[in-house]
Amino acid sequence: MGTRDTIRTAVANVVPPAGLTRALAVQAMVYAVGSGLFHAGSAVFFTRALGLSAAQVGLGLSISAGVSLLGTVPLAALTDRYGAQRVWVVGLVLDAALFASYPFVGGFAGFLAVVVALAAVYASTGVARQVYSINALPPAERVTAMAYQRSSLNVGFGLGAVISGLVLAVDTIEAYRAMVWFIAAMILVTALFVRRLPRLPQVARPEEPMSRLAVLRDRPFMVVSLLSGLLTAHGVLYLTVMPLWILTHTDAPKTVIAALVLLNTILIVLLQVRVSRGADTAAGAARASRRGGLLIALFCLVLPISGLTRGMLTVAVLVAAATLLILAELIDSAGTWGLIATLPPAAQRGAYVGAFEFGRQVQYLIAPAGLTALGDHRRVGLVTDGSDLRAGRSGDRARRVLDRTDSEAGCLGPGADHDAGPIVRTYLSTLRSIT
Numbered sequence: 414m415g416t417r418d419t420i421r422t423a424v425a426n427v428v429p430p431a432g433l434t435r436a437l438a439v440q441a442m443v444y445a446v447g448s449g450l451f452h453a454g455s456a457v458f459f460t461r462a463l464g465l466s467a468a469q470v471g472l473g474l475s476i477s478a479g480v481s482l483l484g485t486v487p488l489a490a491l492t493d494r495y496g497a498q499r500v501w502v503v504g505l506v507l508d509a510a511l512f513a514s515y516p517f518v519g520g521f522a523g524f525l526a527v528v529v530a531l532a533a534v535y536a537s538t539g540v541a542r543q544v545y546s547i548n549a550l551p552p553a554e555r556v557t558a559m560a561y562q563r564s565s566l567n568v569g570f571g572l573g574a575v576i577s578g579l580v581l582a583v584d585t586i587e588a589y590r591a592m593v594w595f596i597a598a599m600i601l602v603t604a605l606f607v608r609r610l611p612r613l614p615q616v617a618r619p620e621e622p623m624s625r626l627a628v629l630r631d632r633p634f635m636v637v638s639l640l641s642g643l644l645t646a647h648g649v650l651y652l653t654v655m656p657l658w659i660l661t662h663t664d665a666p667k668t669v670i671a672a673l674v675l676l677n678t679i680l681i682v683l684l685q686v687r688v689s690r691g692a693d694t695a696a697g698a699a700r701a702s703r704r705g706g707l708l709i710a711l712f713c714l715v716l717p718i719s720g721l722t723r724g725m726l727t728v729a730v731l732v733a734a735a736t737l738l739i740l741a742e743l744i745d746s747a748g749t750w751g752l753i754a755t756l757p758p759a760a761q762r763g764a765y766v767g768a769f770e771f772g773r774q775v776q777y778l779i780a781p782a783g784l785t786a787l788g789d790h791r792r793v794g795l796v797t798d799g800s801d802l803r804a805g806r807s808g809d810r811a812r813r814v815l816d817r818t819d820s821e822a823g824c825l826g827p828g829a830d831h832d833a834g835p836i837v838r839t840y841l842s843t844l845r846s847i848t
Contacts, residue, residue: 426686429561433549433611437558440606442565447599449573451512454580454592462589463518473525477532482774484533486626489540489767493760496615497545498607500763504538505604513597516590540770544762547754548613553693555754556747560689563746567681628768634756635768641749642772644706647742649776651677655716655735662720665727673735680739688740689747698751705745712737 429435451458459470492500511531518524543559550558580592629635656670692701712734719730749769757765 423683426684427564427682429558429565434554434558434561436606436610437546438561438565440603440610441562442569443599443606444603445566445569446573446576447512447596447603448566449570450577450580450592451573451596452570453574453577454589457581457584458515458589458592459524461584462516462586463524465521465524469521469524473521473528476525477528478774478777480529481532481536482771482778484536485540485770485774486628486764486767488533488537489770490764491537492541492544492763492766494763496613497541497548497763498610498612501538501541501545502604502608504534504541505600505607507534508538509597509600509604512593512600515593536767536770540763540766543753543766545607545610545613547762547766548759549611552754556689556693556698556750557686559750559754560686560747564682564685567678571678628761628764631765631768634765635772637752637756638769638772639775640772641702641752641769642774642776644702644709644745645749645773645776647705647709647712647738647745650709650712651735651738651742655731655738658716658719659731663727663731664723665719665731669728669731673731676732676735677739677742680736681743684740685743685746688743689750692747692751693754694751695755698748698755701744701748701751703748705741705748708737708741708744712741 429438456470459465460467465473508531511527511534514527518527546558546562547555576595577592580588652674655673659665659670660667689701691697715730715737716734719727719734722730753766753769
């Protein structure tokens with residue numbers, strides 16, 4: 414392959430092809446500019462512009478996380494009832510209105526009301542976005558389209574972070590108010606993008622409508638959801654455990670942390686589409702998740718070595734560990750997209766994608782405290798023997814559940830692309846291999 418072909422291939426892995434895939438990627442980038450800006454500047458905005466204490470901010474965000482956890486499944490079912498595009502657009506408009514109201518918040522009660530409402534809105538719009546991508550594209554293009562969206566999201570996050578630097582440099586109340594109003598404007602622009610996307614025919618609904626919580630009784634699928642959620646702990650490992658480990662257990666300079674965050678963004682933009690190939694079937698998605706789990710295990714073995722080295726060798730070990738974890742993130746993300754694109758029945762995709770998000774929310778609830786405690790006690794390497802061992806025990810229970818449900822035909826209901834049984838077995842073998 415010549416230089417020109419290499420460049421063409423590299424560009425094709427970053428720039429989405431014309432059509433719906435590109436339109437979805439563009440809206441993702443526009444939305445991410447606002448999200449990246451808020452993530453980088455929110456802590457200062459809450460304390461400086463709203464006058465809240467750090468304890469109040471933490472309490473409010475924890476309560477909103479609980480609302481998101483409890484509301485994900487029932488709110489996601491709105492997508493099946495009203496259509497993904499409609500829920501997505503309405504959610505974005507509400508999102509923009511809530512952000513625009515931030516400067517008028519008075520005290521903790523007002524702040525709590527806004528963050529709880531935002532959590533509820535996001536629980537529905539996040540699912541609606543994924544369901545629209547699945548419904549609008551043919552099966553062979555779904556995972557690739559989601560990969561392009563994630564690559565574009567990271568470009569947007571980077572742009573938003575740069576803008577936040579300007580806001581923080583100005584450091585005035587007016588600048589922080591302008592920041593949230595700019596974010597609201599970017600969300601409204603995203604809503605206009607989504608409204609102009611092709612309208613899809615309503616998926617035929619079953620004659621007997623299911624309860625919004627019926628998916629929780631689909632035991633094989635919930636096993637996949639929870640175990641897949643466990644593997645998404647790579648985010649906590651990268652953004653929380655590894656920086657704390659670098660600061661407390663290595664002689665590496667603090668600037669290495671920022672460099673590794675930048676490395677994460679660059680590799681996601683460049684490699685997400687490339688590594689997502691082959692995850693567009695249920696079996697391919699399960700293989701991707703297995704590889705992601707193995708890479709997380711390798712990261713947990715490599716990172717502690719940086720506590721025994723000195724100088725540039727420490728930096729090299731940290732870069733190697735970070736690269737393993739980034740690849741785990743990329744591959745596991747592709748596996749997740751493949752599973753949500755192939756397993757849920759068409760008429761209940763919203764509820765099932767919401768249930769899949771439930772597994773991730775559970776991980777967000779337990780992983781930060783659990784993994785940080787392991788890292789604080791120089792036991793990062795035991796993550797593969799501790800938390801993954803607990804997952805293996807959960808796998809034993811899941812196998813017993815599977816044995817009881819194997820005789821039931823179509824465990825995912827009519828319209829499912831695949832029976833969940835083989836996927837659950839693949840996940841159990843995945844957890845066995847990384848324990």
